Amino acid sequence: MTFVVGGFLLAASPAKADLRLCNMTSSRVGIALGYRDAQGWVTEGWWNLTSRGCETLLKGQLGGRFYYIYAIDYDRGGEWSGRSFMCTREREFTIRGTEDCLARGFDRSGFFEVDTGEQKSWTIQLTETNRPGGP
Numbered sequence: 001m002t003f004v005v006g007g008f009l010l011a012a013s014p015a016k017a018d019l020r021l022c023n024m025t026s027s028r029v030g031i032a033l034g035y036r037d038a039q040g041w042v043t044e045g046w047w048n049l050t051s052r053g054c055e056t057l058l059k060g061q062l063g064g065r066f067y068y069i070y071a072i073d074y075d076r077g078g079e080w081s082g083r084s085f086m087c088t089r090e091r092e093f094t095i096r097g098t099e100d101c102l103a104r105g106f107d108r109s110g111f112f113e114v115d116t117g118e119q120k121s122w123t124i125q126l127t128e129t130n131r132p133g134g135p
Helices: none
Strands: 002-008 018-023 029-037 040-049 054-059 066-073 084-088 093-096 107-115 122-129
Touching (some): 018 029, 018 040, 029 054, 029 084, 029 107, 040 054, 040 084, 066 122, 084 093
Parallel strands (some): 018 122
Antiparallel strands (some): 002 122, 018 054, 029 040, 029 066, 040 093, 066 107, 084 107
C-alpha cells in the first residue's frame, strides 16, 4: 500500500492559527506528532481520526517551521512514515527527547517531515493512493 501526504496552507484568520491534520482516507487512523519546543524535542500521540475527520494537533500560532508526523491506518494496515526517528508507544504518550527510545522503554518510529514554510497556521492532509480495489 502506498500513501501520499499533502500539506496545504489554510488562510489564517487572526483568531484561528493552529496545526491541523485531516484524514482524507476511508480508514480510521492514529496520529503521532513530533516537534521542537522551548525545552527541546517532544513527541505526542495518539490522536484517533475517523475517515474524513480533522483534528487540531497544536493550538495557537506555530512557533517552528518543521513538524513531524507518524500515522497508522487502523483499518487496512500500513503507515505514513519517514526517516526522522522519534520515540512513540502504543498507548497515549508525551515523550521528551528523541534519543535512546528503545533503552528508555519506548518504540522507535520513523516520522515524515512537514515544512510549514514558517506559516503561523497549517493543515496536513493524509491521502491514500494505489489501494487494491480503490479508485
